[in-house]
Amino acid sequence: MSEMNREQTLWSKDLVLVFAATFLVYANISVFFHFYEYLRTLPIDPKWYGLLISIFSAVPLLVRPIISPLFHTGNSYRFLYLGTVFLMGSLVLYTFAVHFWSMLLVRILHGFSFVLLGTALMTIIVEFIPKEKSAQFFGLMSVIVLIPNTIVPPILPFLSGMAGGFTQVLILFALITALVLPLLATTRRSSTYSQKEGRQGRLSRKEIVEDLSDAMVPCLLLAMLFLYTGHALVFFFLDGFGRQLGFASTGFFLTLSTAGEIGIRVAGGSLFDRYNKAGLAIFIMAAMAPVYILLAYVRNENLFFLIGLLLGLAWGVAMPVFNALLFDVSKPRVRAFNTNLGLQMFQGGFLLGPIIGAPVVARWGFSPLFDICAVLSVFSAVFVFFIRRRLTQSKEQEGTDKPTSADEGTSPSL
Template identity: 25%
Template sequence: MYASDAPINWKRNLTIAWIGCFLTGAAFSLVMPFLPLYVEQLGVTGHSALNMWSGLVFSITFLFSAVASPFWGGLADRKGRKIMLLRSALGMSIVMVLMGLAQDIWQFLVLRAVLGLLGGFVPNANALIATQIPRHKSGWALGTLSTGAVSGALLGPLAGGLLADSYGLRPVFFITASVLFLCFLLTLLLIREQFVPVAKKEMLHAKDVFSSLKSPKLVLCLFVTSMIIQVATGSIAPILTLYVRELAGNVSNIAFISGMIASVPGVAALLSAPRLGKLGDRIGPEKILIVALIVSVLLLVPMAFVQTPWQLGVLRFLLGAADGALLPVVQTLLVYNSTNQIAGRIFSYNQSFRDIGNVTGPLIGASVSASYGFRAVFFVTAGVVLFNAVYTAFSLRRTRRAPLPSADGENDDNPVVN
């Protein structure tokens, strides 16, 4: 499992990790378009019951992922990141096969929970690459890596819908399992890591992890930012199709229009993330983070006043371009503010906050829209992001006096290897 002392080709690792993130992103989103249909096929009937179970099987994966991520992050710091990538890809592949064989809704619910427990490919890929790249290229590399999962998530629903129409619902789970197994093989054969296992007794405890950070309050702020990014994205998801229908009126292709408007932020993020990451390497990721948060607020508010779907689509495209900078910039700042010894846990804690945002965002959007209407959701979301912008600016200002550390004091011009 552990490589020789020969230098690691971090660019090749980045390429394979990108492919792995793309495949896992596609695999997760392949089943999303027909998840309620599969719930119905498993015996759930009635409008309210179908809605309840669909929401439950969707959110339980993120809930269990939030719980499990810190454990896997600690194991990654002790055993290595590559083995965590292999564990995640193979485990998810097996669970997908079992999902395709599920006979009732309870079996499916348990398997969705297990899927969350066994996940973690993307945060571990981030931790692996973050500890190998030259620090002055962190923004570009992590921005590029983030486009892998985004690309997969964009193409997955389209592929899943086509496959479900062509072969039926259950075969899609088996196809998804094959995709994840391919990810396992690529990681096993092509990714290299130099890692010296750490004895369990030598591992820092959770309390010591945070006390070892130069700016623990800033790192906590970055975790909260990751959560709010997902809250802002998820709060709009439950109402988007209904809001588009309200704007478009009675048109026959409402599903197509809604799908286009739902996907344009991802396309914009795909285009902007590497470029803004590279810009952050040059001018500082802190500036990119604050500007992107403020721009997000300025784009969310007008969405409450649009009169046509194309106006909403343009604003969501611009929002996606701004959001494309946010997660990579947060990850870059986490790299700057943590050491290789704790990178796995820091990225896993960040993933837990993202998962919490994935669960709470849709709940907030659905609750606000039910009480105050669709347009109120955009005001509430803008307020949450504005709070985060102020909180982040305050946290960054408190730490600006001291230069951000180059982890472990290593030369920024050389790849960092465990």
Template identity: 25%
Template sequence: MSEEFRLWSKDFVLICLANFFYFGSFYFLIPTLPQYVDMIGGSPGQVGLVMGLFTLASVIVRPYLGNMADRHGRKILMLLGSGFFILFPVIYNQVQSFVPLYLARIAHGLAHASFLAASIAYVADMAPPQRRGEVMGVYATSNVVAMALFPALGTAVIEDTGSFPYLFTLSALTAAAGFLAVALLGEIRSQAGRDIKQAGIWEVGRRREVLIPSLALFSGATSYGAVITFLPLFAPQRGLADFGLFFTVYAVSTILSRVMVGKLSDRIGRRKVILPFMAVLALAVFLFPFLGSLWLLALIGVLFGLGFGAFMPALNALVVDYTSPSDRGSALGFFTAFMDVGITTGAMILGLVGGRLGYPAMFNLGGAIILAGIFVFAVYMKPAERSASR
């Protein structure tokens, strides 16, 4: 990739817009789909199944779809993923029984995997090696901005109108905007691996340079899943009904860290960014048991956003540094799947700990898992990183 890359270039702006609208459609449904399941007579267990099947399907197939993006190009996989995202809100609007809804959620998860595996590889292809951390960090902010806006918007739509058909229509239209942005993109490489022998998916995943960053991501994502899921229950126990402050501060600090620290990792190296900011994330999680005031909640939100916002794009760039372009989709599909696995583990496994031993014990265990991730990364990831030349 030429050194003349600009953040305001047409294709980079378009891929950021595509990601923003794509995740906008996704986040419209995160807080509202459980309400829809409840409205059509679903039990709490069925709510969990409807939400979990999406993630399970996405995680299982993402490395394979990343491999397809390596072989057939990024754009076609992004078009498939974002195109089907237009369809599924329309399907939800017609579904009134659970077996079709389960099947729709599985298929929706497959579409999600297709877009994610291809889009992150597209950005990695686009980024000049010496600016990879900066570019991937800026790109990642489009997701965070969508997360800050669309869940609240979806909730407001249901509170104001009570109309799920209207909500599903908005979600489909938002996905259509993302599809249009993808359609206007240029394909960076017409083929990724036709003339180069590609490694198998699991061969790529077992490489230390892919597996160790994936485990580090898993350790942070586990605590993320627990915090996002259980803070709304824990904060009121400590007399803090206005816990929305955490999510606002978290979103702002995440955006700042992704923009600033990604560039820093290009200058001083990924390892020198990843380890300190994982420690910042662990500190934030360890502070939750002491929660008792809004100022401490805001401080934890700042630390949590700085830590998570910084170390994930740096890990992402590190995987790309060590991976050949012909295997990039497979590697990133494998790596990003650990984010969803970690979130699910945090919500389910740490949630069981919180239910039995209390939320302070849950948060302490979450912090300990991050420390374990720091140890594994520090010991098993080579201190001398490969020169960013791919």
């Protein structure tokens, strides 16, 4: 595949295969929708349920920063195959995990397998992102990640009945996961161009320090952390807030927000790359702040659900634009590393959300919680404003010279 085709083609054969593999990988998370109910059938003290559920997410949070610098074009497929085999094995091992310690070990192995596979997959994916359509790509990728959550949970009861139980369904998904291997086998041949450009080999400590010393990268990562923390606060505490207000079917709020996320990415994803991404991110984060404040003090049920749709539309634009902006400002050599750090911010936000939210709700109630979301949005916009100034200054200094990788993928200002 030529460099020109990479920049212009979104629906290439390689990208379609990457999308399909991503769907299969994230379906492995959706299949655990009823995991809490399954734990109740085992001889395990309920006090350990929270640990057994959360350890799966905690392992990637600890492991990804360590392994990300080690992955590169030359070894990512090897780790992808290894992670796939580990993931399949961990799904099978749930059949034998019926007590606390055995279940804890399986959950740790499952979390490690997932981050190994996911990090390798992202390292591969970055090589196929069209440079001129990075925001549209990340929008479609996030839709594909969401689709399993809408398809798999409703059919789990049917699958459990047909297969003979939850662990048998996991074995079925282990077999389905094996399809990742042939799906991505052909993309390996297309990635050889990276080796010719000298991107092969693990990142050195000097390269990592230089990358993180560029103020734009940590500022953007912090802006993403603020975005995801606000999203997590709504996700975890919305139900209690709605019940306190006496609203029925508060889950419909999240249904509308998810529909908004998917809808805006599918319908308007191609527009994300036509505008200055930093300017678009600033506008969205600034506009989200008053919506959070409105949520904090809403008392009308219809307005409550309208806010869900508005936040979904905002999240639907902000998340792919942030990922695309991180891709654009990163040098080619560290794009995979920085993209994996972006995923780390997502998991970090969903870790910080409950840690921040629980004591706030316990002491002051729900309304101040959503005021905090508004403050986080403003801070996020401020950090991106700094990034936009840096990009503008860089362009002015370059004049008519060829743009650097920090400016690739940005469009004229809004």
